[in-house]
Amino acid sequence: MKNRKHSLTKHAKEIAIRNLFGFFAFLSVLLLGLILVFLFREGLPLFKQISVVDFLFGTAWYPTYDPPEYGIWPLIVGSLAITFFACLIAVPLGLLSAVYIAEIAPAGIKEILKSIIELLAGLPSVVLGFFGMVIVGPWLQETFDLPTGLNIINAAVMLAIMAIPTISSISEDALYAVPREFKEASYALGATKYETIIRVIIPAALSGVSTAVILGMARAIGETMVVLMVAGGAAAIPEGIFDAVRPMTASIAAEMGEAPFRSGHYHALFATGIVLFMITLAFNLIADYISNRFRETGSGTL
Amino acid sequence: MEKDFIIRTKNVDFFYGAFRALSDVTVDFEKNKVTALIGPSGCGKSTLLRLLNRMNDLIDGTRVEGEILFEGRNIYAPDVDPVEIRQRIGMVFQKPNPFPKSIFNNITYAPKLAGIRDRGEIEALVEASLKQAVLWDEVKDILTKSAMTLSGGQQQRLCIARALAMKPDVILMDEPTSALDPISTAKIEELIDTLKKHYTIIIVTHNMQQAARISEYTGFFYLGKLIEFNATEKIFTNPDVKQTEDYITGRFG
Amino acid sequence: MNEEILHPVMNMKWRYFKQRLFFGAVRLSAFVITFALLGILAYILANGFRAITWEFLTQPPTDSMTKGGIMPAIVGTLYLTVGAILVAMPLGVVSAIFLTEYAKQGALIRIIRIGVNCLAGVPSVVFGLFGLGFFVVFLKFGSSILAGALTLGILILPTIIGAAEEAIKAVPQTFREASLALGVSKWNTIFRIVLPSALPGILTGAILGVGRAAGETAPIMFTAAAFFTAVLPKSIFDEVMALPYHIYVLATAGTHIEETRPLQYGTVLVLIALVLGIDLIAIIMRSTLRRNKRW
Numbered sequence: 097m098k099n100r101k102h103s104l105t106k107h108a109k110e111i112a113i114r115n116l117f118g119f120f121a122f123l124s125v126l127l128l129g130l131i132l133v134f135l136f137r138e139g140l141p142l143f144k145q146i147s148v149v150d151f152l153f154g155t156a157w158y159p160t161y162d163p164p165e166y167g168i169w170p171l172i173v174g175s176l177a178i179t180f181f182a183c184l185i186a187v188p189l190g191l192l193s194a195v196y197i198a199e200i201a202p203a204g205i206k207e208i209l210k211s212i213i214e215l216l217a218g219l220p221s222v223v224l225g226f227f228g229m230v231i232v233g234p235w236l237q238e239t240f241d242l243p244t245g246l247n248i249i250n251a252a253v254m255l256a257i258m259a260i261p262t263i264s265s266i267s268e269d270a271l272y273a274v275p276r277e278f279k280e281a282s283y284a285l286g287a288t289k290y291e292t293i294i295r296v297i298i299p300a301a302l303s304g305v306s307t308a309v310i311l312g313m314a315r316a317i318g319e320t321m322v323v324l325m326v327a328g329g330a331a332a333i334p335e336g337i338f339d340a341v342r343p344m345t346a347s348i349a350a351e352m353g354e355a356p357f358r359s360g361h362y363h364a365l366f367a368t369g370i371v372l373f374m375i376t377l378a379f380n381l382i383a384d385y386i387s388n389r390f391r392e393t394g395s396g397t398l
Numbered sequence: 399m400e401k402d403f404i405i406r407t408k409n410v411d412f413f414y415g416a417f418r419a420l421s422d423v424t425v426d427f428e429k430n431k432v433t434a435l436i437g438p439s440g441c442g443k444s445t446l447l448r449l450l451n452r453m454n455d456l457i458d459g460t461r462v463e464g465e466i467l468f469e470g471r472n473i474y475a476p477d478v479d480p481v482e483i484r485q486r487i488g489m490v491f492q493k494p495n496p497f498p499k500s501i502f503n504n505i506t507y508a509p510k511l512a513g514i515r516d517r518g519e520i521e522a523l524v525e526a527s528l529k530q531a532v533l534w535d536e537v538k539d540i541l542t543k544s545a546m547t548l549s550g551g552q553q554q555r556l557c558i559a560r561a562l563a564m565k566p567d568v569i570l571m572d573e574p575t576s577a578l579d580p581i582s583t584a585k586i587e588e589l590i591d592t593l594k595k596h597y598t599i600i601i602v603t604h605n606m607q608q609a610a611r612i613s614e615y616t617g618f619f620y621l622g623k624l625i626e627f628n629a630t631e632k633i634f635t636n637p638d639v640k641q642t643e644d645y646i647t648g649r650f651g
Numbered sequence: 652m653n654e655e656i657l658h659p660v661m662n663m664k665w666r667y668f669k670q671r672l673f674f675g676a677v678r679l680s681a682f683v684i685t686f687a688l689l690g691i692l693a694y695i696l697a698n699g700f701r702a703i704t705w706e707f708l709t710q711p712p713t714d715s716m717t718k719g720g721i722m723p724a725i726v727g728t729l730y731l732t733v734g735a736i737l738v739a740m741p742l743g744v745v746s747a748i749f750l751t752e753y754a755k756q757g758a759l760i761r762i763i764r765i766g767v768n769c770l771a772g773v774p775s776v777v778f779g780l781f782g783l784g785f786f787v788v789f790l791k792f793g794s795s796i797l798a799g800a801l802t803l804g805i806l807i808l809p810t811i812i813g814a815a816e817e818a819i820k821a822v823p824q825t826f827r828e829a830s831l832a833l834g835v836s837k838w839n840t841i842f843r844i845v846l847p848s849a850l851p852g853i854l855t856g857a858i859l860g861v862g863r864a865a866g867e868t869a870p871i872m873f874t875a876a877a878f879f880t881a882v883l884p885k886s887i888f889d890e891v892m893a894l895p896y897h898i899y900v901l902a903t904a905g906t907h908i909e910e911t912r913p914l915q916y917g918t919v920l921v922l923i924a925l926v927l928g929i930d931l932i933a934i935i936m937r938s939t940l941r942r943n944k945r946w
């Protein structure tokens with residue numbers, strides 16, 4: 097009987113450990129909720145002053161004027177424009193480099209290139225911002241005879257450098273995961289390596305590759321220091337790729353220091369944070385959905 | 399003389415998800431004897447073995463029906479702690495699986511966690527276990543070396559010593575020699591022969607000569623069913639069931 | 652009849668031409684990426700190394716930050732980074748253990764995974780806002796090492812969880828079975844067998860997390876970073892200077908932007924050396940680990 101009681105308490109201990117660990121694992125979800133709660137707590141008071149529609153689609157961002165105007169449409173457009181052009185650069189480079197690593201490169205080069213991409217991912221964004229400011233900016237200004245080299249295209253190039261590692265490494269995993277039988281079947285039918293990659297491997301890895309692109313975009317849209325330093329800072333709707341813009345992240349980072357505590361401006365910056373949070377959350381949920389659906393159906397959907 | 403059965407299974411069914419790996423297995427294992435389980439690959443031998451010390455608990459989506467009694471107690475009863483069962487029913491795996499620790503620490507790992515603290519007692523236990531496993535002479539000077547440096551056969555004997563150190567009543571062996579060379583295999587078979595004086599041994603083997611050489615009883619499984627259970631001599635000379643005979647004489651399938 | 656089949660030789664030439672074109676593009680992309688990294692590094696190194704002197708590394712800034720060194724920023728970054736890892740390591744490892752060893756598939760684990768993925772995707776500036784709203788304002792930590800380290804800790808939590816999970820999954824199932832079959836409890840099996848085997852991998856992940864935390868600017872802007880402090884912090888409730896923020900300040904906010912360029916390059920070089928040095932250690936550690944796998 098003693099033995100039995102002993103084993104019961106031991107069992108209770110195991111369950112206690114399990115629950116404790118479960119709680120800590122759940123903390124990530126709680127933190128996500130907490131982030132939302134505190135963004136709302138500091139951001140929602142803005143909407144006592146202006147409507148959500150005026151906030152999102154208002155075209156004038158003059159937070160320090162009297163009366164202030166809090167329309168973040170130019171900031172949203174700025175974020176989207178830079179992200180779009182960054183992806184235009186980063187998607188082909190990221191995807192092609194993933195193909196190179198997964199399918200073509202000899203073993204030695206493969207390892208080196210993977211390390212290079214990892215180091216690129218490790219470059220602090222402030223360093224890229226600095227590089228864009230002191231090198232790319234002046235060069236653009238001179239070459240194209242512009243009023244400023246700090247503009248959409250500069251920011252897009254620097255952001256692309258940040259997004260490439262995300263796109264490349266996730267795509268590479270997806271390409272690796274394609275079953276060898278598919279490739280062998282294709283080769284056995286007399287397809288060239290190129291045809292096998294384009295017709296078999298990439299389609300089979302498509303959901304992984306799309307996940308990679310979406311996450312790369314999310315990374316770009318949420319990136320702060322680069323756009324803060326090289327996008328030029330003009331809170332106006334751009335008309336060309338050489339125009340300066342002020343993306344949402346840059347606006348928050350630049351202005352939070354000066355906005356009086358719990359002023360309209362302060363609330364407006366938090367509300368911008370909510371928009372940003374929602375956009376990236378949506379991107380991540382979509383990516384999660386795609387990669388998860390893929391896992392369930394496996395390669396049967398090819 | 400009344401036979402002393404240490405483990406008995408009664409009408410055991412076992413499912414991996416919807417797949418039924420064992421059906422209606424009823425078998426009694428006699429104390430301090432060697433029982434061999436034979437049968438073609440995939441017939442459920444390992445599954446049965448892992449049921450006896452609740453190792454199948456570790457696989458998700460499995461289900462047991464029927465009863466497995468160890469010394470009269472149903473080991474699948476809700477108040478039974480599998481940890482305690484496994485302390486008394488040791489196991490040796492198909493591939494030697496020492497921990498990446500020293501030889502000494504491989505042996506002392508479980509006894510220490512079970513509460514043995516005294517240094518002298520622990521050292522005596524290491525020596526005794528290694529001697530029982532006929533490994534002592536080969537490793538006594540290198541006890542602090544990593545177990546990974548031993549040969550496959552030595553590793554497997556270390557795994558047996560490791561199991562013996564817990565002083566179990568039963569040792570389950572799942573094809574313990576299938577990954578070993580003939581010389582190591584012979585050593586392990588000798589070892590089993592000496593161990594059976596003090597331990598009940600249940601061994602899965604795909605090697606019928608081995609079953610014939612070392613066991614007193616043999617169970618023949620086919621497609622998750624126990625086809626025949628008998629004294630080994632009887633099974634190999636004059637089995638009751640035609641299927642058993644076909645398998646043993648190699649006229650199978 | 653298909654023309655392509657009638658001229659197999661021509662056809663093959665065309666197919667191989669397409670292949671060469673594609674392979675060319677693929678190699679070019681790898682080259683561009685390599686060139687981008689090496690170009691940036693070489694440029695910063697060439698311009699920065701002259702600024703690196705003993706004084707630069709050990710003295711505080713002087714003359715309204717137009718001269719002197721960056722020692723307080725180095726120290727501040729170290730404090731913040733160590734703090735972040737102290738927060739994220741235990742949480743991350745425990746989460747990873749739960750996800751790999753305890754939880755079966757199910758709704759809970761699905762939710763946790765989505766949560767971790769989404770947390771990983773939250774923009775760094777939003778972490779900064781959260782840190783401001785929660786740690787600085789609500790918990791009244793003020794702009795401080797504590798608030799900054801907690802914010803950074805949450806930021807790198809998903810990285811640590813991911814790395815720890817991978818390391819734990821790489822521990823062979825046979826180790827667990829061997830331990831459990833000896834009648835050792837699950838908890839002891841995890842603690843004595845699984846974690847020690849996974850430790851190098853977990854540490855690699857932690858190091859990568861450190862590198863990430865050291866380079867982040869936006870999360871500490873409103874939670875910890877000071878423009879300038881003459882003295883080193885005395886408690887975790889003090890503000891600190893930090894390398895990445897110092898770069899931003901020197902490069903954008905001063906009235907002497909051109910004049911302090913050498914200081915900027917020097918600071919960038921120190922930050923890069925720190926962050927990429929850390930990353931490189933992790934990468935090398937991981938590849939030796941893979942090579943010397945004992946199982």
Ligand SMILES: Nc1ncnc2c1ncn2[C@@H]1O[C@H](COP(=O)(O)OP(=O)(O)O)[C@@H](O)[C@H]1O
Nearest residue numbers: 414417419438439440441442443444445446457
């Ligand atoms: N973990 C598992 N999940 C699902 N099916 C399994 C699992 N392990 C074994 N099986 C199936 O159960 C049957 C019996 O397996 P096993 O007991 O390993 O056979 P044996 O040891 O006799 O070769 C086989 O058909 C096998 O495919």
Ligand SMILES: [Mg+2]
Nearest residue numbers: 443444445572
């Ligand atoms: Mg088997």
